[in-house]
Amino acid sequence: MKKIFLCFVILIFTSYLYPQTDVDKILEEGKKAYMNGDYEKAIEFFNQAINLIRNKAELIEAHLSLALTYFTVNQTENCKKEIRRVFELNPNHSIDPDFYSPKFVLLFESVRKEFTKTPPKKVEPEKEEKPPDIGIAKPAFFFEERFERESLRNLSFIENGKWKVEQGVLHFDGGDKLGDAIAFIPRNFSNFSVTVDTSRISGPYSSQGIIFRADSNFKNGYLFQIYTGRPGMFSIWKIVNGEFQALSHWENSNLVKVGFEKWNKITVEARGEILTFYINGTQVAKISDGTYRSGRIGLWTKGKAGGGGAVLFDNLVIKAE
DSSP: OHHHHHHHHHHHHHHTSOTTSHHHHHHHHHHHHHHTTOHHHHHHHHHHHHHHOOOHHHHHHHHHHHHHHHHHTTOHHHHHHHHHHHHHHOTTOOOOTTTSOHHHHHHHHHHHHHHHHSOOOOOOOOOOOOOOOOSOSSOSEEEEEOOOSSOOTTOEEEOSEEEEEETTEEEEEEOSSSSEEEEEEEEEESSEEEEEEEEEOSOTTOEEEEEEEEOTTSSSEEEEEEEOSSSOEEEEEEEETTEEEEEEEEEEOTTSOOSTTOOEEEEEEEETTEEEEEETTEEEEEEEOOSOOSEEEEEEEEOGGGTOOEEEEEEEEEEEO
């Protein structure tokens, strides 16, 4: 009976997604795996779908479906983790007791109580060996910010949430509106290298990265971003009048350290139309695109409404000709 009920919930969830998309296909495979009793495969497919979904309501339903699957195989801690991610997206989310088993409802409400009582976690950044410097050897312009002081006079902000310096890192806590959040240097750069350490500490789809050669409104420019969920991924985008065009769509990379509280060093080097990208000191892409030759540099992430959460940045270095 429980298996039939959970299949019904999964069928309801898949009906909310847009037809003929990669997400639909992945969820369909997850449903088939579940019905065949291959729960490990079902969990893998649901996780893949979560990595692709951008809509807040769909993310909530996806995490709930994954939580129910974990509940079925008695993986209580994983189930609770997925429920917490639901509350990260919407602390007031509720479930219908007529559609869920009493035991699951009790667990759901117990996680809600824990979530509301637990203060935000303060994370000490890992001390990692610094990879070799990449880019311009003798720059005409050099900027370094280690975030050792609370004063941030050299940075300006587009806030879809709250930026602050805490424990020697730049901390962003995502807001509830759709849109980007950017900490940027209020000047233009042409040929340069920029490096920053970044980590996520909450959020089901927190991606973070470097936006560069952007206009003052950040409606045009380039974006290099990583995702530290499983699997680790990166992508490169050109932004044209606020619309994102993929120069290199999401690609899996074992160079990305996955999970919460894991630090990754990302670097962009721009020389004319040649754009080169690095993760943890290793080149992952080189692209030729001359659409934008100059513009602003910023640290980019997104608010909770877009699936983001809390993100950290540290050790920002810019070298420019």
